[in-house]
Amino acid sequence: MGNKISDEVYPVNVNRALVQEAVDMLFIEKDPTKLIRTRAVIVVYDGALIAERYGTGYSRSTKFLGWSMTKSIISALVGILVKDNKLNIDTPAPVPEWNNTDDPRHSITIKHLLQQNSGLDFVEDYYSNSDVTQMLFNTGDMAAFAASHALKHKPGTYCYYTSGNTNILSRIIRHTVGEQDYHSFPYRALFHKLGMNNMTMEVDASGFYNNEQILSEEWVKQSATLGGSNLHGEYGYQFWLNTGKENDPSTRRLPDVPTDMFFASGFDGQAVFIIPSKKLVVVRLGLTKTPDEEYGANNFLKTIIDAIS
Structure with a gap:
């Protein structure tokens, strides 16, 4: 703690x-x-x-x-990058798969991903062949797998909890801080500043x-x-x-x-x-x-x- x-x-x-x-x-x-x-x-x-x-x-x-408590840590890390003016949550998310302005997913923002209303057609049910089980156990690049899914709803109009959104956020963090700093960034920017040597949230x-x-x-x-x-x-x-x-x-x-x-x-x-x-x-x-x-x-x-x- x-x-x-x-x-x-x-x-x-x-x-x-x-x-x-x-x-x-x-x-x-x-x-x-x-x-x-x-x-x-x-x-x-x-x-x-x-x-x-x-x-x-x-x-x-x-x-x-x-487990999924880590989603909240991802949110804090995004918040740090926003505070440092390295990310903007209200503009199109920097996701390579969605770069084409004609792609309807291009309008998905980081805020949509944070609030679980990206609109991606991604199923979070834990049966044998669902999207989330395929992502977790049969996919090398989980963020790319999640980002490959088409839209089911217009971004910002429908809330559906999915780990796919969070894995995309994690990759955005990785690309923003760079490969060299990615693994040390959570400790340097958040955990060590809170005295969280063994990783428990504080007030x-x-x-x-x-x-x-x-x-x-x-x-x-x-x-x-x-x-x-x-x-x-x-x-x-x-x-x-x-x-x-x-x-x-x-x-x-x-x-x-x-x-x-x-x-x-x-x-x-x-x-x-x-x-x-x-x-x-x-x-x-x-x-x-x-x-x-x-x-x-x-x-x-x-x-x-x-x-x-």
């Missing part, structure tokens, strides 16, 4: 017992047919580490797979950390803002949202959690939940097949929020 989070000062207004009870519940296996298999939980409130627990055989030095202050504006304040705001074509308030710049419909908590992904929450989410229940209004960041890692149903993210976060209120 990032080595700059303090675990020495425990905020006085936190119900410590309730926090620990909520965390411990994620490690109890109540139903052998629906295993939770939580591997790590970290709770950071107002810059202080208030809870940290690992499953048997795991520790803070264990390297976990982030964000509008992109400002350790006396440096790593991301622009506007980028952080837009990352957690609903895109125009998104359904039910679900997606920003490669971050999931909890917006829902106004005054209707039942339309939120997590109805008992504030609407300003945004989060990174990955396969098997990996998640980093960021709730600015509560000064709260919660990390949960595991091997849970249907995490929302089995470990109860909504009730877990509600209890943590109750403990700090």
